[in-house]
Amino acid sequence: MRKKDMMQLLGTLSEEDAAKLAEQHLVLTEQEHERILGKIEQRLTPHTGEDADIIESRPALTKTTRFGWVSHAVTAAACVAIFAGAFAGMFWLNSHAPVQPDESACSVQTEGLPPVVAHVTGDRYALSGMTKTGALFMTVTNAVREDDLLHVTLTLESDDAVFYGKPEQLFTDNFLADTGREAGLTSPCAMAYDGKTGDLPHSVILEAGETATLELWYPVEKENKTIRLFAGTSQEHPYTEIKLED
Amino acid sequence: MTDSELRALMKSDLNAGAKELYQQYYRYVYAIVFRLLRDCGTQEDVEDCVADTFAEILSHADNIRGENLKAYIGRAAHNKALNYCRSLNRQEKYTTPLDDAPEPVGEDLESDAEKRELKEKLLAEIQNLGEPDSTILVQKFYFGRSMAEIAEAVGLTTHAAQVRCGRALKRLKKTLKDWR
Numbered sequence: 001m002r003k004k005d006m007m008q009l010l011g012t013l014s015e016e017d018a019a020k021l022a023e024q025h026l027v028l029t030e031q032e033h034e035r036i037l038g039k040i041e042q043r044l045t046p047h048t049g050e051d052a053d054i055i056e057s058r059p060a061l062t063k064t065t066r067f068g069w070v071s072h073a074v075t076a077a078a079c080v081a082i083f084a085g086a087f088a089g090m091f092w093l094n095s096h097a098p099v100q101p102d103e104s105a106c107s108v109q110t111e112g113l114p115p116v117v118a119h120v121t122g123d124r125y126a127l128s129g130m131t132k133t134g135a136l137f138m139t140v141t142n143a144v145r146e147d148d149l150l151h152v153t154l155t156l157e158s159d160d161a162v163f164y165g166k167p168e169q170l171f172t173d174n175f176l177a178d179t180g181r182e183a184g185l186t187s188p189c190a191m192a193y194d195g196k197t198g199d200l201p202h203s204v205i206l207e208a209g210e211t212a213t214l215e216l217w218y219p220v221e222k223e224n225k226t227i228r229l230f231a232g233t234s235q236e237h238p239y240t241e242i243k244l245e246d
Numbered sequence: 247m248t249d250s251e252l253r254a255l256m257k258s259d260l261n262a263g264a265k266e267l268y269q270q271y272y273r274y275v276y277a278i279v280f281r282l283l284r285d286c287g288t289q290e291d292v293e294d295c296v297a298d299t300f301a302e303i304l305s306h307a308d309n310i311r312g313e314n315l316k317a318y319i320g321r322a323a324h325n326k327a328l329n330y331c332r333s334l335n336r337q338e339k340y341t342t343p344l345d346d347a348p349e350p351v352g353e354d355l356e357s358d359a360e361k362r363e364l365k366e367k368l369l370a371e372i373q374n375l376g377e378p379d380s381t382i383l384v385q386k387f388y389f390g391r392s393m394a395e396i397a398e399a400v401g402l403t404t405h406a407a408q409v410r411c412g413r414a415l416k417r418l419k420k421t422l423k424d425w426r
Contacts, residue, residue, distance in 0.1 A: 006418075009365050010388045015281060015324075017369065022277030024373075025384035027399035032293070037268065039297030044264070044304060189332040219332075 143242050145220070149189070150179065150227055150242070154214040156206060175216055178235065180224040185235065188216040249315040256307045264304050274316070275299050275323045280389065282327035286334045299326045364422075371421050379414035382407055 013021065028036075142153040154175075176185035192215040206212060220227060227242040228235075247255070247266060256263030279295045287295070299322050372380050378400040385396045397407035 006368065007387050009361070009368055010384075011284065012361075012365070013281065013388075015278060017365075018281040019274055019277040019320075021369070021384055021388060022280070023273045025381040026273045026276055026389070027381060027385065027396075028272075028276075029395060029398050033272075036272070036293050036297050036300075037265075039294065040264065040268070040300045040304070043297060043301035044260075187326075187329055189329045191333070 146217075148219060148221070150177070150218045150220050152216045152218070152229060152242075154216070156212045156214055157210070176230050177218045178228040178230065179218050179220040180227075181219050181221050185230060186218055189219050190217040191215060252315065253307070256304065260304065260307075263307075264300070267303065268300055271316070271319050272296070272300075275319060278320060278323040279327045279330075282324070282331055283334075284390070286331050291330060291334065295326055295330045296323075298330075299323045302326065367422065368418075371418055374421075375414050375417065378402065378407075379410055382411050383414050383418070386411060 141155045142151075144151050152175075176187060179186045192213075194212050195215075218227070229242060247270065252263065252266055252270070255266055275296050276292070279299065280292050283292050283295060299319075303319060303322055372383055374380075375383065381400055382396055385391045385399065386393070391399075393408050393411070394404050396411075397404040400407065402410070
């Protein structure tokens with residue numbers, strides 16, 4: 001038996017055989033264990049920002065949104081509402097000096113975490129998490145069915161320079177969808193920032209007036225007619241309802 | 247530790263629960279993730295996916311009340327890895343679902359039954375090599391690790407691990423040749 005044949009055969013193991021093989025023979029080095037545990041801790045630990053503000057809690061305003069479309073075109077324009085709530089375990093804290101909330105501001109308190117402010121300004125919704133100054137605004141500008149995928153496009157705008165330290169958390173751990181495919185929320189299976197796939201940027205920096213596009217793809221079952229796009233990691237966060245029509 | 251004890255620990259002390267959960271299930275999660283990502287991801291992708299899986303399980307610990315823990319963990323790892331794979335293959339939007347992907351075909355054409363039999367024989371003979379040889383071979387030919395990493399993991403020098411690997415491979419080839 002050649003080495004190549006052996007590798008090929010081992011490469012076609014069933015999940016059950018692979019699990020047995022690993023349980024008996026997988027040995028990770030200390031550094032590998034530390035690396036993985038470090039990454040787990042990173043994902044579970046909120047990040048404290050500088051120049052952060054204490055925002056007064058208020059109940060979230062919700063404005064559900066409806067998209068309707070036939071399978072190849074958007075047939076109805078819709079107002080879009082995305083609320084940024086607090087992102088359990090995965091977002092950054094605002095703290096220190098209190099600010100005067102304006103009338104359009106609202107926030108959602110998540111247990112154990114200080115609130116993150118969402119500013120409602122017309123049909124744009126803003127998230128201000130770990131920002132140096134200003135706020136980041138998001139608007140869903142398109143949602144279309146592509147076979148078994150839901151393709152959502154978000155436009156990001158800033159009224160001042162914005163910095164997020166961990167965009168992969170912003171992108172993958174927020175905007176989870178209930179697509180009906182699995183019990184619980186679904187993460188996007190693909191994403192693109194400013195039309196580019198591949199390595200995501202290490203930070204999101206938008207100067208005043210600049211915009212960027214974030215595209216997310218979620219798997220859906222063909223029979224699902226309603227998708228909820230949650231601005232957060234659980235179904236307790238505000239959501240946008242997207243209705244699918246043939 | 248039983249499932250209920252582990253659940254209770256995760257609820258009362260997340261840090262201790264996280265460590266215990268990882269200790270009990272890292273091999274299981276790693277195996278599932280690795281199997282799905284080995285052809286489309288790097289070592290770092292595998293580690294990221296494993297970490298994401300555990301983080302997600304710990305974030306939703308309440309959801310697994312009453313459910314079989316191992317089954318829940320397996321499902322979470324499987325789904326995470328599939329999503330990673332789709333994301334890594336995102337250049338082609340309409341990718342073939344991994345479960346439906348055709349089995350790779352070797353250079354020598356063999357029937358499915360023969361292949362299956364050979365696979366089972368191979369796994370059994372790898373086990374029969376004994377430790378640390380079976381671990382060295384699996385680490386090298388399945389997990390694709392370097393000899394230095396394998397040596398550190400099994401507590402040998404790199405040279406010693408290399409020599410053991412070579413000898414184990416010879417024994418395996420001979421056994422399989424005799425069997426055929």
